Structure formats: C-alpha cells, structure tokens
Amino acid sequence: MALIIVMEDDASTRRLVASVLTKDGHDVLTAEDGRQGLQLMGPRRPDLIISDVQMPGMNGFQMLAALRADPANADIPVILLTSLQERAHMRIGMTTGADDYITKPFRPGELREAVAAQLNKRAVQANLQALAVDAAVQQALIGQKNHLAKLYEERLAAELSERWPEGDAAAADERLASATVLFVDIPNYATVAEKLDSQELAELVKKFYGNANDTVHLFGARHMRFVGEGLLAIFAADSDTRTVNHGLRAAKAALGLVESTRGIHEYLEARYPGRKLPPFEVNVALHTGPVALAVLQDPLHGGPAQTLPVGDAVSATMLLQKQGRELGWHIIASVAALRLITGAVKTGSRAFVQLPGRTLPMDAVELVGLAL
Numbered sequence: 537m538a539l540i541i542v543m544e545d546d547a548s549t550r551r552l553v554a555s556v557l558t559k560d561g562h563d564v565l566t567a568e569d570g571r572q573g574l575q576l577m578g579p580r581r582p583d584l585i586i587s588d589v590q591m592p593g594m595n596g597f598q599m600l601a602a603l604r605a606d607p608a609n610a611d612i613p614v615i616l617l618t619s620l621q622e623r624a625h626m627r628i629g630m631t632t633g634a635d636d637y638i639t640k641p642f643r644p645g646e647l648r649e650a651v652a653a654q655l656n657k658r659a660v661q662a663n664l665q666a667l668a669v670d671a672a673v674q675q676a677l678i679g680q681k682n683h684l685a686k687l688y689e690e691r692l693a694a695e696l697s698e699r700w701p702e703g704d705a706a707a708a709d710e711r712l713a714s715a716t717v718l719f720v721d722i723p724n725y726a727t728v729a730e731k732l733d734s735q736e737l738a739e740l741v742k743k744f745y746g747n748a749n750d751t752v753h754l755f756g757a758r759h760m761r762f763v764g765e766g767l768l769a770i771f772a773a774d775s776d777t778r779t780v781n782h783g784l785r786a787a788k789a790a791l792g793l794v795e796s797t798r799g800i801h802e803y804l805e806a807r808y809p810g811r812k813l814p815p816f817e818v819n820v821a822l823h824t825g826p827v828a829l830a831v832l833q834d835p836l837h838g839g840p841a842q843t844l845p846v847g848d849a850v851s852a853t854m855l856l857q858k859q860g861r862e863l864g865w866h867i868i869a870s871v872a873a874l875r876l877i878t879g880a881v882k883t884g885s886r887a888f889v890q891l892p893g894r895t896l897p898m899d900a901v902e903l904v905g906l907a908l
Contacts, residue, residue: 570599783876825849
C-alpha cells in the first residue's frame with residue numbers, strides 16, 4: 537500500500553487520520569508541523585501528504601511552497617485540511633499547488649475518497665494512454681449512426697407525447713448509490729428560436745438532440761430524458777469497466793456534446809448567413825451522488841410507466857449548469873464528480889459557486905479536455 541505523511545498539530549485529528557489510513561493498509565508517518573513532516577521524507581518517497589493549514593513553526597502553505605520548490609518531490613500530491621470558516625485558505629491552497637482539500641470536521645469516508653482519488657491518479661493516466669480514445673469514438677459513431685438515429689426518433693416521439701404521470705411505483709424504483717448526472721442546455725435557444733421559423737427550428741432541434749442522444753448512449757448512459765430545452769442523462773456503475781468508470785464516461789460525453797455544437801454552429805452560419813444568429817453553444821454540468829430512478833404510473837389515463845431521476849444530485853446538477861453558464865465555462869464539474877476522474881481529464885479554472893437555496897457554496901472546476 538501507500539506511504540502517507542500526515543502533518544497536523546492537533547493530536548486528536550492527527551490520531552483520527554492516522555487510524556483511518558492505517559486500517560486501510562497504508563503506512564502512515566505523523567508530524568506536528570510542516571518542518572517535522574518534511575524531515576520525515578527519507579529514502580522512501582511518500583505517495584501522498586496530508587497537511588493541516590494552520591500549524592506552529594511551518595504552516596501548511598509554507599510546507600507546500602518548500603515541497604514544490606524541490607524538483608525531486610514537486611509532484612507529490614498534497615491534500616490540505618482546513619475548516620469551513622477558513623474559505624480564504626481553500627482559495628490560497630488551490631492556487632499554490634494543493635491537489636485537494638478536506639474541510640473539518642470530516643467523515644472517515646470523505647478522507648478515504650480524497651486519498652483514493654490522489655493515489656489512483658497515476659494508474660488512471662497510464663490506462664488512458666493505452667486507450668485509442670478518439671479513434672474508437674469516431675469508429676463507434678460511424679458504426680452506430682443509423683441505429684441511433686432511429687432510436688432517437690422513437691424516443692423523441694415518446695417524449696413529445698407523454699403526459700405528467702401520477703401515482704406510486706416504489707417497488708419498481710431503482711436506487712443508485714453512486715451515479716454521475718449530466719445536464720446540458722442551450723443558453724441562446726430563445727434567441728435562435730426567435731430568428732428561425734417553425735420548420736427551420738424543428739430541423740435544428742432534431743440535428744442537435746439527435747447528436748446529443750447519440751453521444752450519451754454511446755458512452756453508456758443508464759437513463760436520459762428531456763427537460764425543457766435541456767437533456768438530463770444518468771451514468772451508473774453497471775456499465776463501468778476496469779479502467780473506465782461512470783464519471784469518466786460522463787466526462788467524455790460532455791466533451792463530445794461541446795464538440796458537436798461546433799459543427800452545428802458552422803451549419804447554421806452556412807445555412808442562414810444573413811440571419812445574424814448568436815453563437816450556438818451549450819453549457820454542461822457534471823455532479824456525482826446518489827440517484828433514484830423513480831417509476832411513476834398514470835392510473836387514471838393509462839399509458840406506459842415513466843422513469844424520473846430524482847435526488848439532490850439531480851437538482852444540484854441542474855443548478856450547477858446555470859452557474860457554469862454565468863462563469864462562461866462550457867463544462868462545469870463539481871469536485872465530487874472530479875474525484876472519480878482525477879488524472880484522466882484536464883481542468884481549467886476553479887471556483888466556489890453559490891447554488892440558489894443552498895447554505896454552503898459548491899466547489900467546482902472547469903473541465904477542458906482529456907489528459908491524453
């Protein structure tokens with residue numbers, strides 16, 4: 537297992553972290569401040585450092601600066617420990633080389649998830665390099681184009697004709713302990729719709745949502761449905777492989793959706809050169825958490841049962857998408873989603889976003905590509 541150095545001046549917190557990690561089979565060395573922690577780095581190079589921010593002697597930021605200045609140890613991942621009242625410290629840590637942070641008080645499960653994400657980073661990067669991702673995606677799209685186009689037409693017809701269901705089918709509900717939720721919407725849809733007639737708009741809608749439907753199904757979405765002008769897709773573990781989990785499949789789908797809009801933008805410019813249409817773009821949000829697929833019946837009017845994704849992860853993703861639009865990010869991902877794909881993707885900016893109706897901000901990052 538891994539060698540982990542824990543730097544924490546509070547004895548009870550230090551013992552808790554060491555106990556959790558030791559039970560998981562890791563070798564743990566502990567220190568009361570950053571200077572003692574760096575002195576523990578001997579011939580055996582640590583795989584991870586967990587450090588408090590506020591410590592006497594050498595604090596967490598000073599330790600981090602010293603570590604990054606040493607070429608031999610500059611790439612060792614670092615997780616900072618801080619409190620909810622120290623949000624300024626979170627921002628400083630994110631900009632000075634920390635790989636992740638955990639807020640106090642924390643649950644052992646949160647610690648394990650953050651540690652696993654950093655330790656799996658190199659393994660994920662190695663596996664990604666062995667995959668011919670782009671070539672495989674293009675080949676699969678060509679092979680499944682006709683089948684998926686027909687499937688899309690059938691699903692679109694069903695969505696347009698469905699009625700809001702009532703009733704209870706709890707026995708048939710499916711509960712996913714961990715799923716990645718993707719929500720994509722067209723921010724300029726109303727402006728584009730104003731400049732196109734109904735037939736032209738219908739062609740555009742079919743073109744974009746045909747591509748979107750193809751993309752999410754190609755990457756193994758467990759469930760999808762239209763929400764207004766947006767598309768909601770759920771990626772679950774039942775389609776995971778040894779090297780690709782539901783978070784990575786959702787991330788690839790998000791990148792594919794953004795790429796497909798560039799082609800649609802070029803199509804609109806060529807088809808309607810004098811219309812002065814706004815840029816055709818999408819904003820995508822990714823978030824990971826428990827999701828229930830609730831089966832709803834309409835006993836009064838009959839008809840097939842409908843499946844509705846519900847849960848805090850679903851509502852948070854839809855709120856997060858709007859914040860991504862405000863920031864100007866094509867793809868916004870929560871840190872919960874990012875921890876599943878650490879090392880597999882390239883990220884841009886990072887920010888704390890305030891979701892309407894929620895007390896605490898959500899830590900989110902801009903996803904810009906795959907780490908090939």
